[in-house]
Amino acid sequence: xxxxxxxxxxxxxxxxxxxxxxxxxxxxxxxxxxxxxxxxxxxxxxxxxxxxxxxxxxxxxxxxxxxxxxxxxxxxxxxxxxxxxxxxxxxxxxxxxxxxxxxxxxxxxxxxxxxxxxxxxxxxxxxxxxxxxxxxxxxxxxxxxxxxxxxxxxxxxxxxxxxxxxxxxxxxxxxxxxxxxxxxxxxxxxxxxxxxxxxxxxxxxxxxxxxxxxxxxxxxxxxxxxxxxxxxxxxxxxxxxxxxxxxxxxxxxxxxxxxxxxxxxx
Amino acid sequence: xxxxxxxxxxxxxxxxxxxxxxxxxxxxxxxxxxxxxxxxxxxxxxxxxxxxxxxxxxxxxxxxxxxxxxxxxxxxxxxxxxxxxxxxxxxxxxxxxxxxxxxxxxxxxxxxxxxxxxxxxxxxxxxxxxxxxxxxxxxxxxxxxxxxxxxxxxxxxxxxxxxxxxxxxxxxxxxxxxxxxxxxxxxxxxxxxxxxxxxxxxxxxxxxxxxxxxxxxxxxxxxxxxxxxxxxxxxxx
Numbered sequence: 001x002x003x004x005x006x007x008x009x010x011x012x013x014x015x016x017x018x019x020x021x022x023x024x025x026x027x028x029x030x031x032x033x034x035x036x037x038x039x040x041x042x043x044x045x046x047x048x049x050x051x052x053x054x055x056x057x058x059x060x061x062x063x064x065x066x067x068x069x070x071x072x073x074x075x076x077x078x079x080x081x082x083x084x085x086x087x088x089x090x091x092x093x094x095x096x097x098x099x100x101x102x103x104x105x106x107x108x109x110x111x112x113x114x115x116x117x118x119x120x121x122x123x124x125x126x127x128x129x130x131x132x133x134x135x136x137x138x139x140x141x142x143x144x145x146x147x148x149x150x151x152x153x154x155x156x157x158x159x160x161x162x163x164x165x166x167x168x169x170x171x172x173x174x175x176x177x178x179x180x181x182x183x184x185x186x187x188x189x190x191x192x193x194x195x196x197x198x199x200x201x202x203x204x205x206x207x208x209x210x211x212x213x214x215x216x217x218x219x220x221x222x223x224x225x226x227x228x229x230x231x232x233x234x235x236x237x238x239x240x241x242x243x244x245x246x247x248x249x250x251x252x253x254x255x256x257x258x259x260x261x262x263x264x265x266x
Numbered sequence: 267x268x269x270x271x272x273x274x275x276x277x278x279x280x281x282x283x284x285x286x287x288x289x290x291x292x293x294x295x296x297x298x299x300x301x302x303x304x305x306x307x308x309x310x311x312x313x314x315x316x317x318x319x320x321x322x323x324x325x326x327x328x329x330x331x332x333x334x335x336x337x338x339x340x341x342x343x344x345x346x347x348x349x350x351x352x353x354x355x356x357x358x359x360x361x362x363x364x365x366x367x368x369x370x371x372x373x374x375x376x377x378x379x380x381x382x383x384x385x386x387x388x389x390x391x392x393x394x395x396x397x398x399x400x401x402x403x404x405x406x407x408x409x410x411x412x413x414x415x416x417x418x419x420x421x422x423x424x425x426x427x428x429x430x431x432x433x434x435x436x437x438x439x440x441x442x443x444x445x446x447x448x449x450x451x452x453x454x455x456x457x458x459x460x461x462x463x464x465x466x467x468x469x470x471x472x473x474x475x476x477x478x479x480x481x482x483x484x485x486x487x488x489x490x491x492x493x494x495x496x497x498x499x500x501x502x503x
Contacts, residue, residue, distance in 0.1 A: 006365070014352060017352045018352070086348055086349075086350045086351060087344075087348025088350050090316075090344060090348065091349075091350070091358070091361065091362070093315070093316065094340070096334040096338045096365070265316060
């Protein structure tokens with residue numbers, strides 16, 4: 001475990017070396033601050049005034065989560081190929097480091113870094129809301145941590161695929177997997193909204209096929225995070241909570257990645 | 267002691283190492299010679315646990331090389347050693363030190379010692395991306411020497427070095443030999459091998475052609491190069 005912790009620390013240190021990561025962070029925070037006016041804008045929907053700050057902040061929260069998912073995909077697609085090309089893999093594995101310590105250390109290091117990045121951006125949103133309303137809505141913190149589960153899933157999937165496929169293909173493949181889940185679960189959620197059920201001419205068939213129930217529920221994890229922000233009841237798809245569903249896939253992907261890497265020649 | 271027993275490594279249809287058996291005793295300076303693609307680097311990778319033999323066994327002091335504990339006492343430098351470009355020489359060496367359990371002042375002293383050994387004092391804080399090929403090779407050797415390992419595995423350590431660099435590395439290796447370390451060397455520079463090694467083996471197409479003391483091998487011809495060329499030409503014809 002000591003070696004694992006060391007490799008996690010080295011991974012974070014390595015990823016924080018390029019100045020571009022700080023630039024990206026500052027630009028992102030800057031964008032959030034520049035658009036702070038949207039939080040207090042006067043929105044009217046169907047002639048009714050809407051308390052915009054909560055709605056806008058929820059949308060911004062989800063956009064940040066999605067953008068960081070994309071960033072995590074881009075960062076993690078080259079973890080192992082870059083290590084192989086620049087000698088890092090040889091440096092670690094020629095020393096008494098077990099392969100699982102190296103693989104998991106690299107993946108968890110990347111996860112912690114992207115989680116911290118996302119957390120800082122979510123925290124910025126929280127501070128903006130606090131400045132506008134004078135209320136500290138702590139649901140955002142919990143919601144941000146919940147969304148980090150999705151990041152870990154994406155990192156695991158990209159790392160596994162990158163052992164068989166070229167970097168970009170593995171990233172696009174993972175994004176494709178995410179899109180299918182988002183369309184499937186998002187569509188289901190949409191069909192069950194009050195507006196659709198009221199306006200639909202005929203009753204909408206919302207029964208789900210087995211694969212849709214078993215598919216990684218990344219969208220539902222974000223929906224669960226959203227329910228923490230709005231403090232509303234969360235309705236899941238299927239019997240299993242989305243965190244358990246995604247957690248199961250993460251464990252499976254981690255085990256498979258370690259297994260495949262163990263067989264790999266360095 | 268390094269023991270390869272009927273070690274075979276196949277990559278698909280290609281047999282890179284074919285039923286190789288030999289021993290390298292503790293304190294021995296052993297050279298593995300062979301043309302490009304003969305299987306030398308594959309054997310080194312098996313010793314480091316980077317790849318597993320398809321059949322047979324490879325052990326160091328009785329422990330299979332796939333176990334991490336064998337790597338506690340191994341220093342390794344690869345052919346055209348790669349160093350992560352975003353690290354400085356010092357950071358690279360510090361990681362090596364940390365990975366074998368050295369920390370604080372002990373690590374600091376050890377880094378200073380190896381940096382001085384490879385004549386890189388004053389340049390170790392620079393980014394590796396700015397190093398020349400020879401400097402990278404020196405820092406790579408410094409990394410291998412961290413922790414004073416019992417076994418050194420050197421894969422073409424003078425590859426890409428200028429004549430002065432070659433001489434310096436040769437002197438370092440000679441000093442290491444004097445200190446009683448086991449050295450496993452892969453090299454194309456037969457004149458260097460002739461000057462420094464105790465025993466050697468010639469490998470061709472994954473098979474050991476001959477293994478003996480350097481003096482006995484040289485006795486088969488005029489020089490080591492002469493014997494090497496003779497063996498390889500005969501096999502290829």
